[in-house]
Amino acid sequence: MTEPITTPFGFASTADEVLAGVDLTGKRAVITGGAAGIGVETARSLAAAGADVVLAVRRVAAGEQAAADIAASIGAQRVTVRALDLADQDSVRQFVADWDQPLHILVNNAGIMALPELERTAEGWEMQFATNFMGHFALTVGLHDALAAAGGARVVSVSSSGNLFSPVIFDDLHFAFRPYDPLLAYGQSKSAEALLAVEVTRRWAGEGIHANALNPGAIATGLQKHTGGLRTPKERQKTPQQGAATSVLLAASPLLDGVGGRYFEDCAEAPIVSERPADYSGVAGYAVDPGNAERLWSVASDLIARRGTGRLPRRPGSAEPAQDRPSGWYDWGGGGSCGRGRMAMAGRLPGRLLLRREDSDRAPLIVALLLWVMFDAMPGLWRSVRRSGESGVPDQLRHGQRPR
Ligand SMILES: NC(=O)c1ccc[n+]([C@@H]2O[C@H](COP(=O)([O-])OP(=O)(O)OC[C@H]3O[C@@H](n4cnc5c(N)ncnc54)[C@H](OP(=O)(O)O)[C@@H]3O)[C@@H](O)[C@H]2O)c1
Numbered sequence: 001m002t003e004p005i006t007t008p009f010g011f012a013s014t015a016d017e018v019l020a021g022v023d024l025t026g027k028r029a030v031i032t033g034g035a036a037g038i039g040v041e042t043a044r045s046l047a048a049a050g051a052d053v054v055l056a057v058r059r060v061a062a063g064e065q066a067a068a069d070i071a072a073s074i075g076a077q078r079v080t081v082r083a084l085d086l087a088d089q090d091s092v093r094q095f096v097a098d099w100d101q102p103l104h105i106l107v108n109n110a111g112i113m114a115l116p117e118l119e120r121t122a123e124g125w126e127m128q129f130a131t132n133f134m135g136h137f138a139l140t141v142g143l144h145d146a147l148a149a150a151g152g153a154r155v156v157s158v159s160s161s162g163n164l165f166s167p168v169i170f171d172d173l174h175f176a177f178r179p180y181d182p183l184l185a186y187g188q189s190k191s192a193e194a195l196l197a198v199e200v201t202r203r204w205a206g207e208g209i210h211a212n213a214l215n216p217g218a219i220a221t222g223l224q225k226h227t228g229g230l231r232t233p234k235e236r237q238k239t240p241q242q243g244a245a246t247s248v249l250l251a252a253s254p255l256l257d258g259v260g261g262r263y264f265e266d267c268a269e270a271p272i273v274s275e276r277p278a279d280y281s282g283v284a285g286y287a288v289d290p291g292n293a294e295r296l297w298s299v300a301s302d303l304i305a306r307r308g309t310g311r312l313p314r315r316p317g318s319a320e321p322a323q324d325r326p327s328g329w330y331d332w333g334g335g336g337s338c339g340r341g342r343m344a345m346a347g348r349l350p351g352r353l354l355l356r357r358e359d360s361d362r363a364p365l366i367v368a369l370l371l372w373v374m375f376d377a378m379p380g381l382w383r384s385v386r387r388s389g390e391s392g393v394p395d396q397l398r399h400g401q402r403p404r
Contacts (some may be wrong), residue, residue, distance in 0.1 A: 007255050009267035014245055016045050017245070024252055025051075026050075028053075028101060028102065031054070031107040032109050032110035033056075037222060039109045042248055050078075052078050053070075056084035058083070058085040086136065087130050089138055095139065096139065099143060106143060109156070112131050118185075123307045125173075126174040128185045128189045129189045132189035132190065147207075148204070154211070155200050156197075156211070156212060157194060157196050158213075164187070166183075192296055194288060195287060196213075196297075197263070198293035199290075199296065202293070216265075219237065219239065219240055220237065245267055246264050265281065
């Protein structure tokens with residue numbers, strides 16, 4: 001067990017304080033939901049430290065306004081805006097397809113909370129899970145090559161103390177069986193975001209990509225529009241600049257170099273708790289569990305693969321699907337065919353055949369069948385054809401019989 005990570009910063013630190021003296025010149029950052037609340041302050045501080053920042057927003061006009069405000073406050077034009085609707089996988093795919101540069105920092109910040117009624121995306125996914133997790137999952141996987149190309153990239157999952165309200169319920173992600181509950185749905189999505197950081201680090205740390213998750217604290221923003229505003233006692237509330245402090249710590253502070261797969265709050269690693277504390281501090285064990293993280297990645301990959309086109313997010317600037325395929329899929333190469341029904345061609349990947357993992361269990365049977373056809377059945381048929389003479393007329397016809 002390693003010691004929890006601490007920093008000189010804490011509850012009241014601001015994002016600007018955390019980045020004081022940090023030079024991000026030449027670094028590129030994407031911040032989802034950067035047009036409002038904590039996202040704006042995250043963008044402001046990263047840009048003030050020299051980073052080129054892209055606000056990935058669903059309301060482009062609001063994004064342009066935020067970019068102009070930031071430019072005025074830092075005295076430099078380092079913030080641009082691109083359209084991204086995380087609840088729409090086609091929009092995510094387009095954002096990824098349009099991205100063609102190395103990416104040093106990805107802050108998965110956008111979020112919605114406690115939609116009063118059950119809402120679903122076009123795929124039928126529960127809306128908070130779809131926006132807060134599935135959109136960010138597809139974005140992160142889609143930007144993998146750009147992150148790897150940065151030669152040391154950070155991914156930040158803006159989670160929440162909401163993680164303490166629900167694990168990811170793998171058997172009913174979209175409330176098809178259990179009654180919909182606005183906070184349980186939010187909690188599930190925030191546990192999922194924390195797990196994304198764990199699995200990104202496990203998979204990609206070798207490529208210099210590290211991811212961590214965080215709870216920003218209690219900040220009065222548009223997030224609470226469905227819950228009647230922020231009810232946290234005043235002394236435990238933060239300003240948006242303070243709320244962005246842990247985000248920028250994970251995104252850009254040298255104090256966190258090489259650290260990944262962890263969950264922070266108040267600029268320090270949070271304790272892992274086995275029951276929900278009265279002050280909602282800490283992270284539930286299930287939200288940082290490596291087994292859950294690996295399973296979620298596989299489940300999310302399958303959800304995306306099965307939607308509409310059945311294609312995976314594309315690499316930046318490439319006509320091919322991302323090579324980082326879901327872990328449940330094997331690339332068998334070649335162009336053969338076997339295992340009817342669940343066989344799936346991977347987008348436009350020519351001549352490639354993907355078999356699902358459960359089909360791989362049948363591989364010995366399929367190979368035996370092929371061998372039997374090649375060495376037993378085929379020679380028999382061939383002998384029969386040869387016996388029928390040069391014309392290739394089957395025996396029964398040579399002997400004057402007519403086929404029925
Ligand atoms: N504020 C808190 O107390 C608190 C506590 C814990 C965790 N958090 C987390 O902190 C993050 C930022 O929240 P905030 O407090 O800054 O809330 P906010 O002011 O409401 O900002 C959320 C941002 O996410 C964007 N967004 C929502 N749905 C989107 C979609 N489908 N596609 C793209 N963008 C979308 C929003 O865009 P629109 O402006 O177009 O709606 C908005 O810019 C969230 O992940 C939230 O869960 C906040």
